[in-house]
Structures are given as C-alpha cells and as structure tokens.
Amino acid sequence: MWHFNIVLYQKLTMKIIILLACLAVAVSANTQEQWKSFKQTHQKSYRSLIEERLRYQIFSDNLEKIHQHNAEFEQGLKTYSQRVNQFADWTEDEFIAFLKLNGPAQKVKSDEVFEAIEAAPPTKDWISLGAVTRIKDQGSCASSWSFSAVGALESQIIIQTGNSFLLSEQQLIDCSGSYGNKGCDGGSMTSAFEYVKDHGIMAEATYPYEEVQGECRFTNESRVILKSSGYVDIKKDSEYELIQALGTVGPISVAVHASPSLQFYGYGIFNEVQCPHHDLNLGLLAIGYEKDHIVLKNSWGIYWGEGGYVKFQRNKNLCGIASMASYPKL
Incomplete structure (x- = not known):
C-alpha cells in the first residue's frame, strides 16, 4: 500500500517553489533586457522615475499580450504575428x-x-x-x-x-x-x-x-x-x-x-x-x-x-x- 510521506511532500513542494521563483526571476530578467533594448532602439526617455516605472509596467503587460497572441499565431489561430515596436509602452x-x-x-x-x-x-x-x-x-x-x-x-x-x-x-x-x-x-x-x-x-x-x-x-x-x-x-x-x-x-x-x-x-x-x-x-x-x-x-x-x-x-x-x-x- 502507498503511504503518504509528509516529509517527502514538503521537500517536493519546496523544490517546486524554488523552481517557480527561479523561472520568475529569469522571466523578469528577460523582460528587463527587452525593456533596455526597447528604450535604446526607440530613444525613449521619461520625465521621472515614477513615469518610467509606470511605462515599464505597461511594457511588461503588453509584452505578455504579444506572447499570448503569437502563441495563437503559431497554432494557426491567428493570421498575423505581433511584435514590440515604438507603441509598446503605450496603453x-x-x-x-x-x-x-x-x-x-x-x-x-x-x-x-x-x-x-x-x-x-x-x-x-x-x-x-x-x-x-x-x-x-x-x-x-x-x-x-x-x-x-x-x-x-x-x-x-x-x-x-x-x-x-x-x-x-x-x-x-x-x-x-x-x-x-x-x-x-x-x-x-x-x-x-x-x-x-x-x-x-x-x-x-x-x-x-x-x-x-x-x-x-x-x-x-x-x-x-x-x-x-x-x-x-x-x-x-x-x-x-x-x-x-x-x-x-x-x-x-x-x-x-x-x-x-x-x-x-x-x-x-x-x-x-x-x-x-x-x-x-x-x-x-x-x-x-x-x-x-x-x-x-x-x-x-x-x-x-x-x-x-x-x-x-x-x-x-x-x-x-x-x-x-x-x-x-x-
């Protein structure tokens, strides 16, 4: 009979949490790199740190939408792709x-x-x-x-x-x-x-x-x-x-x-x-x-x-x- 091992379960849960955290850090680092490249390519500058943080959040949200759209494009559900351009920090x-x-x-x-x-x-x-x-x-x-x-x-x-x-x-x-x-x-x-x-x-x-x-x-x-x-x-x-x-x-x-x-x-x-x-x-x-x-x-x-x-x-x-x-x- 299979017996539930609480210690093993806790270790496995901790490994999953650590893995997800690492993935989140990797995704965040990748977004930061794309943000840096975006600002350089399109010569973006902002009036304050608060505005830049706001624009970064908008950029991150738009990046997620672009990824979702392109996943559907790869599946043949969309007839065109999307990509980051000068409007990526716009709502x-x-x-x-x-x-x-x-x-x-x-x-x-x-x-x-x-x-x-x-x-x-x-x-x-x-x-x-x-x-x-x-x-x-x-x-x-x-x-x-x-x-x-x-x-x-x-x-x-x-x-x-x-x-x-x-x-x-x-x-x-x-x-x-x-x-x-x-x-x-x-x-x-x-x-x-x-x-x-x-x-x-x-x-x-x-x-x-x-x-x-x-x-x-x-x-x-x-x-x-x-x-x-x-x-x-x-x-x-x-x-x-x-x-x-x-x-x-x-x-x-x-x-x-x-x-x-x-x-x-x-x-x-x-x-x-x-x-x-x-x-x-x-x-x-x-x-x-x-x-x-x-x-x-x-x-x-x-x-x-x-x-x-x-x-x-x-x-x-x-x-x-x-x-x-x-x-x-x-």
Missing part, C-alpha cells in the same frame, strides 16, 4: 486616442472617377518596380493623411518621369488648413491633392518634417517640385475598382479604420473581424497586391510591421480600405 487607450486624431477631414469629391482601360494583372508590386519611396515616420503628429498623399505623389513622379523626389509632408501640415485639413489633428488626402493642385509642393529637404504644426513657410512657387492637375476618385467601397487602379495606374491613397489590433502588428495577413468600414482614421498608401492580400505602406517608421508595411486581407473591403481611395494626376 490601448493611448493608442486609440492617437488613432482618433488621424481622422480624415471631410472628403473633397473629384469630378473624375476611375474607369479601367486595361485589366489589372493577377499580382502587382510597385516596390520591385522602383516606384515606392522609403518608409517615413510621422511620430506623434497625427498626420498620416499627409504621408499618404505625399507617397502617392512621389510614386506618380517616378512612374511618369523616371525621376525620384522626396516631397514635403510638413508643407501640407502647415499650409493646407484652408482646404479643411487640421495639421497634426487629422486631414484627408483629397484635400491635400487639392492644395497641391493650386499651390504646388516643395521638396522634403527644402521644407523638412518637424512633427508639429507650425506657421506656413511657403512663399515662393518657384521652389515647388510640382503642381498636380487634380486627382481621381475610386468608386466608393469597390475593392475591385481599387485593385484595377492599383494594378494599372500606380500606388493609391487609401484610408482605413485602424483598430487597436494594429498596435503591435508584426507580419502576416491582417484580418480584423470586427473592423468597420466607417470612422476612417488612418491614411495609408496601397503599393501592391497578391491573390489574398493588399500591401500597404504606413508612416510609422521601419520598426512597425513588416519594415513599415502591412498586408490586409483582400475581398472584404477590410476596415473600409476601398471606402475613400484616390490618386493624384500630374
């Missing part, structure tokens, strides 16, 4: 507030709507064709609308002229208020295109990005890189027409409803089931597509997503990707 509420500020202004409708002249190819990659400029970082200024508009303009210059210029998002932030844009508090790509049609746009090097809205310093049209001749709308909510334009014309400015699920997007095909087609709050640039996804260029730097890019699942008008699409005409 979800802070991220939502940041997204709300990106909300586009009232869309200006064009008199011209896209009509396909030729069928789009099965796949398209404007990056491999050299028609997409480098990833930029809007920082804490909610100016995704200006980066989307500028990205589309930069791509059209390359496609139509073979030349490559980096254009000024800051000029649009500072100077296009009379067109309905709100600088670091949101705007729309079509309003930006209207401004460039009337005034032109300068080079990024001439009017560099500052991450805050300031006084308009545009005074001399002789310094502009180009004036556009307007823009073309894509039929609202038609992902088919979006793909036709993307496959034949070039990168397309789009707006989406960005949910907190995007905060730590790493790689894979983003597929947010609860994502609505309205309340669009983030401007992006569609730069290619495959059979099952559309590739989008973001303006959150190279440490977010797939080197600054994200893949959205196709054929769902996911997050309203086809609800407010347009491109500029040179």
